[in-house]
Amino acid sequence: MSVARLPAEADNCEFKRAKGMASPILGFSDEDKVGTVQPHDDVLVVTLRIGGYDVKRVLVDQDSVVEVMYPDLYKGLKLRPKDLTACDSSLVSFEGKTVTLKGQIRLPIQTGSNIVEVDFIVVDAYSPYTAIVARPWLHALGAVSSTLHQKMKYPSEGRVKEVIGDQAMAWQCMVFAISRRPSVEPSTSTENGL
Template sequence: MVEDLLKAGHLKQYVRTMPKGEGSSHGRGPRAPAAPVRAVINYINGGPLDDEYSSKRKRQRLLRATTVWEHVSSIQPGLANWGIHPINGTIVFPTMDPARVLQPHRDALILTLGVGDFDVKRILVNPGSSADLLLVAVIKQMGFIPSNLENPRRTLSEFNGSSTTSLGDVTLPVQAGPVILNVLFFIVEDLSPFNAILGRTWLHEMKVIPSTYHQMVSFITQDKQINLYKSQLAARQCYQIAREAEPNADREHSPKEANASDQ
């Protein structure tokens, strides 16, 4: 993708032409390839408007968004054809490590996973959801233009009867340990305080067993059992953000209200 952009005359400001002989390995050993740098997406709340960017910046963002969209549009949901795949097997959760998990707790499962070319934080693992959801602010950070999303205005219903309308859907590769699964995400306006929700579609395709008690998800590959631990601190930060967003967070709750707010 980058090579095509360079051939088209773009990204010149990032290219340095080496003088003759500088790239020669004479007298020196081969250079190790540099590790790719992955951007990290934390929880996003607001941000600069497009009007605050210069016209040059807008053109660069549009070019990048178009290129990313062409690449992602070719991705199909399901496991990647190459690499390591999860398999069926018996999963045994390890003995509880008191240094890793503080007990007792009521914390949800919050993971950081690779989504596309980014490390996305605050992803809720929710077996109660049949859909995988992604916050629109996240795909904006990735370079997508929400108006270009496919299949807009899908109705997503919750158990309590309320519903929301998605802005569209997009398939993105999600990396959990050594396994990459192409996930169909429904894009929504608000998931506060989460960036994404991974539901039964992801759990079943990955053959993942989640344990809120152990604060981890586990699955098996041909080589070994993979255990992905979550951060209790991140879960409690998300809970605090949600509590502060409530209109009457300071008032006392009845037992029924307290139970509902912990869901």
């Protein structure tokens, strides 16, 4: 994806909305890396306001086509099976296993003053994340995310607003995921033990 960069003098400026004027242009520069540990291969993990609660460990995944809610968030929001609608789709986990779907629920995600209603698929599977937000939410918000810069930017009220990632939380999630991974036999073996 190609994005244009705002001129330095336009950063943090208020944009006047003339009739027919486009939204602010979203982009990233090296200045957006300040405060991050570089180099890295971290995913973008943020805190979002979902269903009226501040929810930590939310993975922003622009490659995913559905928003997913895991058991920790389902229980934390005190949802019950009757709150869910039936969902006929199937979902395949990172390990290639079919995941049991409990159903679907529509909840608001508030980012600053912006609120976007999102259809979460509720799954019964372990994840170090509480939820995954995906392209449908990003596109509805008009947001662009960058794992390299550990942030997401979106237009709001004529300005460019940001959601900053939490690299330490991303590292913790990776450690949790690795510690839960079943032991695997080596993919190759040799007779002489090398």
